[in-house]
Amino acid sequence: xxxxxxAADLGVVTTSLEHVVNWGRTNAMWPLLFGLxxxxxxxxxxxxxxxxxxxxxxxxxxxxxxxxxxxxxxGRVSRKMAPVVRRLYDQMSDPKWVIAMxxxxxxxxxxxxxxxxQGVDEVVPVDVYVAGCPPRPEALIDGIMMLHAKVQxxxxxxxxxxxxxxxxxxLQVDVAKK
Amino acid sequence: MxxxxxxxxxxMAPALAGASETMVLNMxxxxxxxxxxxxxxxxxxxxxxxxxxxxxxxLHTGIEKTMESKTYQKAVVLTDRMDYxxxxxxxxxxxxxxxxxxxVEIPERAQVIRVLLVELQRISSHLVWLGTHAxxxxxxxxxxxxxxxxxxxxxxxxxxxxxxxxxxxxxxxGVAYELPADFLPTVDALLQVMPDCIDEYxxxxxxxxxxxxxxxxxxxxxxxxxxxxxxxxxxxxxxGVPYDVxxxxxxxxxxxxDFRIPVGKKGDNYDRYRVRMAxxxxxxxxxxxxxxxxxxxxxxxxxTHDRKVAPPPKQEITHSxxxxxxxxxxxxxxxKPPVGDSYVSIESPRGVLGCYVVSDGSPKPWxxxxxxxxxxNLQALTHMAKGRLMxxxxxxxxxxxxxxxxxxx
Numbered sequence: 001x002x003x004x005x006x007a008a009d010l011g012v013v014t015t016s017l018e019h020v021v022n023w024g025r026t027n028a029m030w031p032l033l034f035g036l037x038x039x040x041x042x043x044x045x046x047x048x049x050x051x052x053x054x055x056x057x058x059x060x061x062x063x064x065x066x067x068x069x070x071x072x073x074x075g076r077v078s079r080k081m082a083p084v085v086r087r088l089y090d091q092m093s094d095p096k097w098v099i100a101m102x103x104x105x106x107x108x109x110x111x112x113x114x115x116x117x118q119g120v121d122e123v124v125p126v127d128v129y130v131a132g133c134p135p136r137p138e139a140l141i142d143g144i145m146m147l148h149a150k151v152q153x154x155x156x157x158x159x160x161x162x163x164x165x166x167x168x169x170x171l172q173v174d175v176a177k178k
Numbered sequence: 179m180x181x182x183x184x185x186x187x188x189x190m191a192p193a194l195a196g197a198s199e200t201m202v203l204n205m206x207x208x209x210x211x212x213x214x215x216x217x218x219x220x221x222x223x224x225x226x227x228x229x230x231x232x233x234x235x236x237l238h239t240g241i242e243k244t245m246e247s248k249t250y251q252k253a254v255v256l257t258d259r260m261d262y263x264x265x266x267x268x269x270x271x272x273x274x275x276x277x278x279x280x281x282v283e284i285p286e287r288a289q290v291i292r293v294l295l296v297e298l299q300r301i302s303s304h305l306v307w308l309g310t311h312a313x314x315x316x317x318x319x320x321x322x323x324x325x326x327x328x329x330x331x332x333x334x335x336x337x338x339x340x341x342x343x344x345x346x347x348x349x350x351x352g353v354a355y356e357l358p359a360d361f362l363p364t365v366d367a368l369l370q371v372m373p374d375c376i377d378e379y380x381x382x383x384x385x386x387x388x389x390x391x392x393x394x395x396x397x398x399x400x401x402x403x404x405x406x407x408x409x410x411x412x413x414x415x416x417x418g419v420p421y422d423v424x425x426x427x428x429x430x431x432x433x434x435x436d437f438r439i440p441v442g443k444k445g446d447n448y449d450r451y452r453v454r455m456a457x458x459x460x461x462x463x464x465x466x467x468x469x470x471x472x473x474x475x476x477x478x479x480x481x482t483h484d485r486k487v488a489p490p491p492k493q494e495i496t497h498s499x500x501x502x503x504x505x506x507x508x509x510x511x512x513x514k515p516p517v518g519d520s521y522v523s524i525e526s527p528r529g530v531l532g533c534y535v536v537s538d539g540s541p542k543p544w545x546x547x548x549x550x551x552x553x554x555n556l557q558a559l560t561h562m563a564k565g566r567l568m569x570x571x572x573x574x575x576x577x578x579x580x581x582x583x584x585x586x587x
Contacts, residue, residue, distance in 0.1 A: 037262060081207065
């Protein structure tokens with residue numbers, strides 16, 4: 001071969017910058033400590049010893065959105081909660097990802113009524129949907145693996161993508177005034 | 179005693195107008211220690227809590243309203259998702275209320291299965307409370323130990339129903355399916371290890387000076403105030419009032435089981451902790467008694483034989499016209515309870531869970547209302563936190579053990 005073989009003998013690994021950056025992002029993806037309802041209990045289950053999310057560098061949940069990369073929307077989002085979810089998403093620093101955990105976060109689940117937002121994708125852009133009511137910890141881990149695979153394919157072109165703006169009636173409510 | 183709980187606006191208005199010397203702090207709805215999406219508006223003087231307003235409704239799901247558009251059997255699924263740490267208790271409460279309305283007789287064996295599973299549910303719920311309470315006071319390892327045993331209990335639920343959390347296993351008329359063959363040995367294995375595991379948690383916490391510092395004499399409620407505030411469950415019993423629905427108004431044959439009601443003395447965080455730990459031990463005892471009864475019973479009787487309520491077995495449908503008609507009527511239309519109402523209360527892990535069902539004679543309930551113990555327990559927060567440190571508030575919320583799904587429903 002060429003330089004790779006020679007360099008490997010010298011203890012040097014060659015790779016692309018993109019790969020290294022994405023590798024770093026996937027292996028220390030800090031989730032936001034953010035539980036809404038039933039799914040949050042399964043998320044806690046995924047983080048405890050039996051399923052052990054720390055295998056993927058994700059045992060550390062950040063309570064502050066400023067320090068988090070991944071928002072796992074675990075549970076049903078009520079109309080009162082939707083503006084709060086969006087505000088938390090806006091407070092997270094880039095790059096950031098969202099997993100909609102469970103049927104309620106994905107599509108409203110069994111609660112097709114006046115109180116529940118029919119899918120959190122009405123207020124924040126979602127990368128991975130995890131089905132189940134609630135999803136098993138294995139299902140959540142599978143969703144996280146899927147997200148990691150997605151992040152691995154991302155390009156760091158230097159050109160920042162236009163921020164996704166969603167104009168939804170739910171977001172017109174100002175929580176500070178309530 | 180008059181209960182005065184301010185609204186968030188009452189606390190915020192003077193601060194926004196610049197008319198107060200105190201500081202107003204907003205805790206939640208996104209906060210690691212509010213155990214869900216509770217918002218607490220706190221008025222602080224330095225580090226002392228002057229006043230406090232809980233703001234609920236961030237998880238309002240419209241469960242009671244949605245139940246009105248489901249048939250009686252289908253509404254069982256919705257009850258699971260109220261108090262999501264104790265879905266089987268919710269199932270049981272709703273099923274008992276509808277059964278009372280209809281006057282259905284439940285087979286003895288189904289009652290025993292219900293008692294066994296609800297007691298296991300109580301242990302698993304208290305384990306989450308213990309883990310998160312300790313986590314809030316910075317004791318991480320207790321959480322990992324508690325979740326270890328919880329997984330073992332969830333495995334049992336998965337064995338009987340196929341789901342880990344939202345089992346919907348307790349149905350109107352009995353339970354959904356026959357128990358699998360390896361159910362009894364699996365429960366036996368759990369009941370054997372559980373007392374030692376509780377010893378293990380107690381070894382980590384009961385005499386731990388840091389734990390004592392944060393819990394003893396924090397959030398004291400006396401018995402009189404606790405009754406006036408409508409507290410129930412371990413929060414009430416920690417004040418010394420030995421009220422437990424399982425003894426006071428027995429259901430599912432609880433009067434035939436031998437168990438004690440643990441009570442506290444002072445009604446502080448530490449007493450609530452001791453009461454819940456003792457309750458887990460009592461639950462193990464009840465579950466063991468139920469297990470012994472199940473071992474002595476022949477399999478089969480898990481559902482009422484009233485064909486107007488419970489579907490006939492599959493093999494009967496293939497050769498009985500009447501069974502086929504019952505099956506068809508049940509799943510296309512549902513059953514019609516007589517016009518009237520019923521109220522049943524049970525002892526859920528969080529306290530007195532009540533269910534009020536009103537029937538207008540149609541296959542769908544006209545109104546279903548739940549008395550959520552978390553909601554009523556939460557109103558004690560203002561009373562308990564006034565004059566305490568801000569840091570104690572975290573311990574207080576955890577100690578009251580609210581589940582926001584049940585608070586907001």
